[in-house]
Amino acid sequence: MAILGEFELIERFFTRPTGRAALGIGDDCALLAPGPGLALAISSDMLIEGRHFLSTVAPDRLGHKALAVNLSDLAACGARPLAFTLALALPRAEEDFLEGFARGMFALADRHGCELVGGDTTRGPFAICITVFGEVARESALLRSGARAGDDVWVSGTLGDARLALEAFRGTLSLDEASFAHARRAMEMPEPRVGLGLALQGVASSAIDVSDGLAGDLAHILRRSGVAAVVDVDALPRSAVLAAQPAATQRECLLAGGDDYELVFTAAAGRRDEVLAVGASAGVPVTRIGAVHAGSGLRFVDASGQPDPAVIASFDHFKS
Amino acid sequence: MAILGEFELIERFFTRPTGRAALGIGDDCALLAPGPGLALAISSDMLIEGRHFLSTVAPDRLGHKALAVNLSDLAACGARPLAFTLALALPRAEEDFLEGFARGMFALADRHGCELVGGDTTRGPFAICITVFGEVARESALLRSGARAGDDVWVSGTLGDARLALEAFRGTLSLDEASFAHARRAMEMPEPRVGLGLALQGVASSAIDVSDGLAGDLAHILRRSGVAAVVDVDALPRSAVLAAQPAATQRECLLAGGDDYELVFTAAAGRRDEVLAVGASAGVPVTRIGAVHAGSGLRFVDASGQPDPAVIASFDHFKS
Numbered sequence: 001m002a003i004l005g006e007f008e009l010i011e012r013f014f015t016r017p018t019g020r021a022a023l024g025i026g027d028d029c030a031l032l033a034p035g036p037g038l039a040l041a042i043s044s045d046m047l048i049e050g051r052h053f054l055s056t057v058a059p060d061r062l063g064h065k066a067l068a069v070n071l072s073d074l075a076a077c078g079a080r081p082l083a084f085t086l087a088l089a090l091p092r093a094e095e096d097f098l099e100g101f102a103r104g105m106f107a108l109a110d111r112h113g114c115e116l117v118g119g120d121t122t123r124g125p126f127a128i129c130i131t132v133f134g135e136v137a138r139e140s141a142l143l144r145s146g147a148r149a150g151d152d153v154w155v156s157g158t159l160g161d162a163r164l165a166l167e168a169f170r171g172t173l174s175l176d177e178a179s180f181a182h183a184r185r186a187m188e189m190p191e192p193r194v195g196l197g198l199a200l201q202g203v204a205s206s207a208i209d210v211s212d213g214l215a216g217d218l219a220h221i222l223r224r225s226g227v228a229a230v231v232d233v234d235a236l237p238r239s240a241v242l243a244a245q246p247a248a249t250q251r252e253c254l255l256a257g258g259d260d261y262e263l264v265f266t267a268a269a270g271r272r273d274e275v276l277a278v279g280a281s282a283g284v285p286v287t288r289i290g291a292v293h294a295g296s297g298l299r300f301v302d303a304s305g306q307p308d309p310a311v312i313a314s315f316d317h318f319k320s
Numbered sequence: 321m322a323i324l325g326e327f328e329l330i331e332r333f334f335t336r337p338t339g340r341a342a343l344g345i346g347d348d349c350a351l352l353a354p355g356p357g358l359a360l361a362i363s364s365d366m367l368i369e370g371r372h373f374l375s376t377v378a379p380d381r382l383g384h385k386a387l388a389v390n391l392s393d394l395a396a397c398g399a400r401p402l403a404f405t406l407a408l409a410l411p412r413a414e415e416d417f418l419e420g421f422a423r424g425m426f427a428l429a430d431r432h433g434c435e436l437v438g439g440d441t442t443r444g445p446f447a448i449c450i451t452v453f454g455e456v457a458r459e460s461a462l463l464r465s466g467a468r469a470g471d472d473v474w475v476s477g478t479l480g481d482a483r484l485a486l487e488a489f490r491g492t493l494s495l496d497e498a499s500f501a502h503a504r505r506a507m508e509m510p511e512p513r514v515g516l517g518l519a520l521q522g523v524a525s526s527a528i529d530v531s532d533g534l535a536g537d538l539a540h541i542l543r544r545s546g547v548a549a550v551v552d553v554d555a556l557p558r559s560a561v562l563a564a565q566p567a568a569t570q571r572e573c574l575l576a577g578g579d580d581y582e583l584v585f586t587a588a589a590g591r592r593d594e595v596l597a598v599g600a601s602a603g604v605p606v607t608r609i610g611a612v613h614a615g616s617g618l619r620f621v622d623a624s625g626q627p628d629p630a631v632i633a634s635f636d637h638f639k640s
Contacts (some may be wrong), residue, residue: 048444123369
C-alpha cells in the first residue's frame with residue numbers, strides 16, 4: 001500500500017466480478033477451494049526489470065508474460081488454472097502502462113479461465129510477483145521425479161527463439177526485421193502449454209517447463225528421478241529463423257537459452273503414438289529428442305550418435 | 321532464477337522436510353489441499369526496502385516481519401495458517417543476511433505451523449513477496465462486510481508504536497534509548513493476531529488488520545458494510561511510551577500510523593463479555609473504542625463525546 005490512490009488504481013484496472021473464487025479482491029484474503037478430491041497446485045514467480053524483461057517491452061506483452069510464466073508452471077504439473085494474485089511494485093502509477101498491462105494479463109487469464117483474486121500494489125523499483133493456483137488430482141500431477149530408464153525424452157514447440165531475441169537486443173548478433181519480430185514475439189509473448197500439460201496426465205512420466213534452458217531444466221528431472229539421459233542436439237526443434245543462424249548460436253540458444261516456456265517431458269517408449277496424438281489434440285507439435293537410461297547425468301550427441309564436443313552441463317554457467 | 325548458485329541457496333537456507341503439503345519445494349508447483357469442507361484463504365504482500373522496511377533492520381527481524389504482515393491478513397479472516405511461498409529479489413546473495421532472514425522467518429512460521437512450500441529467488445532491487453495460505457470454513461470467515469448498526473468497535477493490543485519508531489528514525493522526534501527500543505520492536509517485530517482471529521469466528525461480525533492506520537482500515541469495514549461509526553480517540557489503547565508524547569503526535573500515530581498489525585473488529589453490543597473472554601483466552605488485550613450506527617462515514621470524538629477537532633478522514637492523505 002503506497003501509491004497515491006492505490007485503491008482507485010485497483011478499482012479501475014484490476015477489479016472484476018468474482019467468478020469461481022468464493023471471495024475475491026477487496027477483503028483481507030481471497031477464499032478459494034479446489035474441487036472435491038483435488039489439490040491446489042501453487043507456483044510463484046517474480047519478474048524484475050532488466051533481468052526478466054526489458055524496459056522496451058509493450059505493457060500488454062509484459063502483462064501477458066508475467067502471467068504466462070506462472071501458467072507455464074501449472075502446465076508442467078498438469079494442473080488446470082483457477083486463480084492468481086498479483087503484487088506489483090511500480091516507480092509511479094502510469095495510467096497508460098496499467099491499462100496495457102491489465103489488458104494483456106486479463107486476455108491471457110480469460111483464455112484459461114484464471115481469475116485475479118487478490119494482491120498488492122506499492123511504489124518501488126519495478127517488480128512483478130504473481131502467484132498462481134490450479135487444481136489437479138494429487139495422484140495424476142506431473143512431477144519431476146517420475147522419469148524411468150527406457151522412457152523417451154520429448155519437448156513441445158520450438159526452442160531458442162527467446163534467447164535469440166535477447167542476443168539481438170544485446171547487440172551480439174543482428175537479425176533482419178521479420179526475423180527479429182518473430183524472435184521478439186517468442187520472448188515477449190510465450191504461450192503457456194496448459195492444454196498440453198492437462199492432456200499429458202497419465203501419459204507422461206515426468207515434466208518440467210523450460211524456463212532456464214533445456215540443459216538445466218532437463219537435468220532437474222534427471223536428478224529428481226535418479227536417471228540419466230542422452231539428447232540428440234540435431235533433433236531439437238527450432239524455428240526457421242534460428243535454423244538460419246551459425247551452429248554455435250543455435251546450440252547455445254537451444255540448450256541454454258531459457259525463457260522458452262515449452263514443456264520437456266518423458267514418456268515410456270511404448271507410448272509414442274499416444275504422445276503424438278496428445279500433441280495433435282492440444283494443437284502443439286511434440287518432438288522426440290532423446291532417451292532416458294540408468295545412471296546419472298545428461299549427455300548430448302549429434303544425429304550420428306557421436307558425442308557433441310560442446311557439452312553444456314548446466315545453465316548456472318551461462319549467467320552471472 | 322538468477323542469483324549465481326540459486327539452487328544451492330534454496331537448498332541451504334530454505335529447504336526443509338515437507339509437512340502437510342502434499343508436495344513442497346523442488347517441483348514446478350507445490351500441492352496443497354484444505355481440509356474437507358474448508359476453503360483456502362490467500363493473501364499476498366510485497367515489501368520494498370525503504371518503503372516497508374529500513375536498511376537498518378536486522379535480517380532475522382525482517383524475516384519475521386515479512387511473514388508476520390501476511391499472517392496478519394489470515395488472522396483478519398479468522399483463517400488457520402497452512403503454508404506460504406516466498407519470492408525474494410536480492411542485490412546479491414549474502415550468506416549472513418540469508419541465514420538471519422531464514423531464521424527469523426522460520427521461527428514465526430514454526431510457531432504457527434505454517435510451511436514454506438515454494439517460491440523464487442532472483443537478483444534485483446531488494447524486494448520480498450510472500451503469499452500465504454490458510455484454511456477456514458467459508459461461512460465463518462471474518463469479512464469486512466459484516467458490521468451492523470448497534471455493533472461495538474474493538475481493537476486488539478495497542479496502536480501507534482510502529483509509527484512512533486518510524487518518526488524517530490526520520491528524526492522528527494527523539495526518544496530515550498528504552499523508549500526507542502520498545503517502539504522499534506513494535507515496528508520490526510509485529511505479532512500477527514492469529515489466535516485471536518481464530519477465536520473471534522462466530523463472535524465478531526467483521527474484522528480487518530491495521531496495516532495502513534486505524535482510520536483508513538476501519539473505513540474499509542464501514543464502506544463494505546454500508547454503515548457509519550463513531551470512535552472515541554481517548555479510548556484508543558496506547559503504550560506508556562506513546563502516552564508520554566504530545567497529544568498531536570499520539571493522535572497521528574494512533575489513527576494514521578499503520579504497520580500496527582492489530583485487529584480492528586466489530587461485534588454485537590450484547591456480546592461484550594464474550595469478546596473480553598475471547599481476548600483473555602487468546603492472551604491479547606481487546607479494547608472497546610466505539611460504536612457502529614446507520615449511515616456512512618467515520619467520526620472521532622473525545623471522552624466527553626465532543627467531536628474531535630482534528631478529524632482525520634483518510635489514510636491516503638498521510639502518505640505520498
